[in-house]
Amino acid sequence: MSEFESVITRGMTPISEQHRERAVLVGVDRPGANWPIDSSLAELERLVDTAGADVVATTTQKLNTPNPRTFVGTGKAEEVAELARAHSADLVVFDDELSPSQQANLEKTVGKPVKIIDRTALILDIFALHANSKEGRLQVRLAQNQYLLPRLRGMWAHLASNRMGGGVGSRFGEGESQLEVDRRMVRKRITSIKRELKHLAEVRAVQRESRYESGMYKVALAGYTNAGKSSLINRLTNADVLAYDKLFATLDSTTRKFELPEGREITITDTVGFIQKLPTTLVEAFKSTLDEITGADLVLHVVDASSDQYEAQIAAVEDVLGQIGAQNIKRVLVFNKCDVLDNEGLAALRSRYAQAQFVSAATGEGVDELVSHIARVASSHDTHMDVVIPYDRGDLVSVAHERCRILSETHEEAGTHIVMLAAPSYAGLFRAFSESN
Numbered sequence: 028m029s030e031f032e033s034v035i036t037r038g039m040t041p042i043s044e045q046h047r048e049r050a051v052l053v054g055v056d057r058p059g060a061n062w063p064i065d066s067s068l069a070e071l072e073r074l075v076d077t078a079g080a081d082v083v084a085t086t087t088q089k090l091n092t093p094n095p096r097t098f099v100g101t102g103k104a105e106e107v108a109e110l111a112r113a114h115s116a117d118l119v120v121f122d123d124e125l126s127p128s129q130q131a132n133l134e135k136t137v138g139k140p141v142k143i144i145d146r147t148a149l150i151l152d153i154f155a156l157h158a159n160s161k162e163g164r165l166q167v168r169l170a171q172n173q174y175l176l177p178r179l180r181g182m183w184a185h186l187a188s189n190r191m192g193g194g195v196g197s198r199f200g201e202g203e204s205q206l207e208v209d210r211r212m213v214r215k216r217i218t219s220i221k222r223e224l225k226h227l228a229e230v231r232a233v234q235r236e237s238r239y240e241s242g243m244y245k246v247a248l249a250g251y252t253n254a255g256k257s258s259l260i261n262r263l264t265n266a267d268v269l270a271y272d273k274l275f276a277t278l279d280s281t282t283r284k285f286e287l288p289e290g291r292e293i294t295i296t297d298t299v300g301f302i303q304k305l306p307t308t309l310v311e312a313f314k315s316t317l318d319e320i321t322g323a324d325l326v327l328h329v330v331d332a333s334s335d336q337y338e339a340q341i342a343a344v345e346d347v348l349g350q351i352g353a354q355n356i357k358r359v360l361v362f363n364k365c366d367v368l369d370n371e372g373l374a375a376l377r378s379r380y381a382q383a384q385f386v387s388a389a390t391g392e393g394v395d396e397l398v399s400h401i402a403r404v405a406s407s408h409d410t411h412m413d414v415v416i417p418y419d420r421g422d423l424v425s426v427a428h429e430r431c432r433i434l435s436e437t438h439e440e441a442g443t444h445i446v447m448l449a450a451p452s453y454a455g456l457f458r459a460f461s462e463s464n
């Protein structure tokens with residue numbers, strides 16, 4: 028990675044390296060924001076911690092609209108610079124996305140070597156740390172490069188001013204032609220990453236279609252980061268997904284088969300978590316991972332019932348689900364971590380969300396009811412079928428056993444006589460053998 032790229036996309040030193048950087052947080056308190064500033068900054072602090080830095084100071088400003096030059100007001104920007112100096116900070120983290128020029132102006136005000144990072148860059152940083160699969164890494168690189176492209180000018184202003192001792196005019200000159208070269212390079216890189224991602228998605232689609240699984244009922248777990256999605260898939264399917272108390276522990280989706288009590292098999296997929304102010308670059312870049320949600324028959328929207336911001340979190344998740352085109356997929360709200368609530372709190376939640384499910388992935392409480400609920404929803408469009416399957420079609424008998432609900436089965440001269448409930452995706456397979464045919 029080149030110098031300019033590493034400044035912005037690897038804003039922080041990875042956790043694995045010993046030195047933890049020191050960060051100053053800056054938040055803007057806007058009237059009518061649906062997220063209280065204190066909670067938003069507490070979340071930002073968790074993000075900073077996950078990325079491997081410690082918060083040494085925090086400052087906020089009440090503003091109706093951000094200042095176009097420096098995001099916060101000029102006086103506040105000076106104060107931030109002062110805070111950073113006084114606390115020997117390595118970086119200043121803004122709780123909102125900065126425009127490329129705001130970022131460049133703030134870098135000038137605060138001065139080198141302090142890095143100016145926004146919420147988006149911070150989230151990209153954590154994604155880069157946690158990406159394991161080839162697809163995950165490519166998606167992160169795509170988002171990084173898309174974030175980087177409009178910011179190259181600012182980066183070059185920096186490098187040029189370092190070389191030339193800074194000052195007005197230093198952004199032009201040798202950096203400028205290099206800037207064009209770099210823009211071309213980044214655009215080329217974006218195109219090639221997109222091509223590679225498309226190829227990976229095609230390979231996956233082919234694999235999916237080559238199995239009967241394409242018709243299997245698909246459940247996706249979606250929700251705010253840290254809500255307990257991975258803990259829940261582990262509880263349901265004995266999957267071995269990493270679940271821990273950090274934001275964005277999961278980036279790659281994991282799909283597991285799950286057998287409903289009636290015998291029918293479905294799949295359950297754990298997916299990447301969402302967050303308020305989720306950068307659109309990330310939503311776009313993670314399209315192939317998020318396809319696991321848009322391609323599902325049922326979305327379990329997992330909510331951390333113990334969070335004092337659970338309502339705002341639900342709204343943030345619904346917003347992203349809308350952005351990815353999943354708003355019409357059937358969903359069930361699943362309040363998790365109910366073990367943390369007292370009886371009163373749980374009763375209040377139950378009466379408010381009468382249609383929801385209430386579970387604890389930690390204790391297993393409510394999980395059986397959740398499974399029954401999934402089974403009910405999964406079978407709601409079933410067709411009643413009465414079929415005689417010839418003995419040379421043992422494969423279809425297996426499909427009936429694994430994917431449908433058998434009501435009776437007898438062996439007759441012409442074949443296996445099965446009465447069953449079959450999902451629409453399988454009904455077609457059996458129609459030719461139907462008694463009523």
Ligand SMILES: Nc1nc2c(ncn2[C@@H]2O[C@H](COP(=O)(O)OP(=O)(O)OP(=O)(O)O)[C@@H](O)[C@H]2O)c(=O)[nH]1
Binds near residue numbers: 255257269278363389
């Ligand atoms: N008390 C309690 N803690 C839980 C429960 N479920 C999960 N947790 C904890 O919550 C934290 C986050 O759990 P994860 O399963 O990693 O959450 P996630 O939704 O997969 O998070 P990301 O992958 O980061 O989006 C972990 O520390 C879990 O141990 C629960 O039912 N009760």
Ligand SMILES: [Mg+2]
Binds near residue numbers: 276
């Ligand atoms: Mg997870």
